Amino acid sequence: MTAPAQPPAEQPLLSAEGLHVTFPGRHGDPPARAVDGVELAIRPGEIVALVGESGCGKTTLARALLGLVRPTRGHVRFGGQPLEYSSRSLKAYRKRVQLVLQDPTGSLNPRHTVYDAVAEGLRIHGYGGDERAAVASALSRAGLRPPERFFLRYPHELSGGQRQRVVIAGALVLEPELLVADEPVASLDASVRGEILALLLRLRDELGLSALVVTHDLGLAWNIADRVAVMYLGRIVETGAVEKVLTEPQHPYTQALLSVLPEAPGDPVVLTGEPPDPSRVPSGCRFHARCQVLASGEAERAGVAGACREVDPGVLGGGGEAQVACHWASSRAHLSHTGSPQE
Template sequence: MTPVKPALLSANRVHVAFPGLHGAPDARAVDGVDLGIRRGEIVALVGESGCGKTTLARALLGLVAPTGGGVVFDGRPLEYSGRSLKAYRKRVQLVLQDPSGSLNPRHTVYDAVAEGLRIHGHRGDEQAAVAEALSRAGLRPPERFFLRHPHELSGGQRQRVVIAGALVLEPELLVADEPVASLDASVRGEILALLLRLRDELALSALVVTHDLGLAWNIADRVAVMYLGRIVETGPVEQVLTAPRHPYTRALLSVLPEAPGDPVVLTGEPPDPSRVPPGCRFHARCPILAGGEAERAGVAEACRTRDPGILTGDDTVQVACHWAAAR
């Protein structure tokens, strides 16, 4: 039996809460998450807007300190001193969804990619490093792009410049927040193929944050589905997306164009992280509970009153659902 590799980056019972205004309850944006990412692995973190996935990504990057739990990178707890974070962010780089907002319109492509090298005091050949990063990102010949400005590039080319700016520091892990959301459909596949190629060529790890389960299917080794601050289902992407067990995952999948049957329309109010309900946090919107299936399975009371608990961060198929566990 092949031993399981330890996680390169892991969240251990991470909580992130923001103070409420005018005496309101704290907003529990991340409410207890275990999640591991191994070397050379792409993990998709999926959920609708407001579920806490971007806040979790920011906590993993050290941009926001957890209010509970912690982050471990390469076997060591993440420290929040300036020097430690600077060293950490050389090894873990962020790729944002909007390349137009990420790139300074006054800077050339060369300066945009070289910025990280200058921040981290790179001592080698800067021009060679920039050229190699642009080439790896698919902008060839790289010298042709050195003096261009963002407005002279297509959306896909701008996103490749952003990726080159991350690659130039030779990171071990990328955190990509909706990396193709702002791109045309014709370009999305090219950027996803680029991320897969970088994983294969450089043994890069990646956390891809997205609301799109179709994107997760095309790029990820493993998927983690997030709802109201918690991971509610996780496992290898093929197993989770071909046989989803959590009603929320089923609802997300049902709206994909190729999904069989009618889309599942979730009732009730969108999740509010300052008012996490008792029991299963999805129960107020759960079609299984509303349709009587949970009652017939004998778990309706548990759905309303008993927290299913925090899933572990390993690669096994797991679900935080009383009804799924009873089947």
């Protein structure tokens, strides 16, 4: 009896394919490999969290996906079509993919009313409909009701949470298909963060929005994402469903990031040193100089210490399956699968 045919995988809404972004080095240094070979796909209606320490390249990757930085190599695709970099093409693209920044105060012009802040995108794109109705609808969807009460207010008259809702309304007014949210709650009080995260989830459910949420906070990823991609020194080193990655982390870097959460069992893993300079990416696994598994001798006992130092574990695919770029984790998976030592 033949197995039933599998349905075709849904085409990603936004994808990075072999993406590299390098910046010229300073004072004769080699180029900085800010994004160093990334495959990433975001499907319609999916929320993906991109997590990692400051300086790992996640904001540069987000800017490349938005068309704000042109890749050195590789491609960004939206709806299956490669992103074009003419002014006209980028203007049309940015109507469909909107950015929500970390600091709502810095995102809003203090001299513009809430109405003008939200209407700005409509005016840039030559909206031909009822502007007042569109602004009111966007503010209402962002949780500012009744919207007319906010039209003539200025940013300084609003709370931090209200300002972030205005920024989200300014993105929603163009009816985008995907939001890129860069640390969307980092500057907000803890009491307000949950409200904004709940809003993003509601927008996904009501409007079918996709989102890439850039964050250093794995707790935020747990609360909002369907899938997580962990980034280190320009590469995604672990990816998969959020429950899988955050309850059974395979990469030592992911394990270290999770160990410092308040609810994490055991002692926190203290990584030595800072992330390496992206102009001098180490040989082998790019994490090996800070890796607690290599330092403790576990990698040596597993027979992979040499590979950790010398062999690049490669670029992970952009699909939704669980993947890890780690020789030690791969050796453990092999042993658990075969039940015998690796040959």
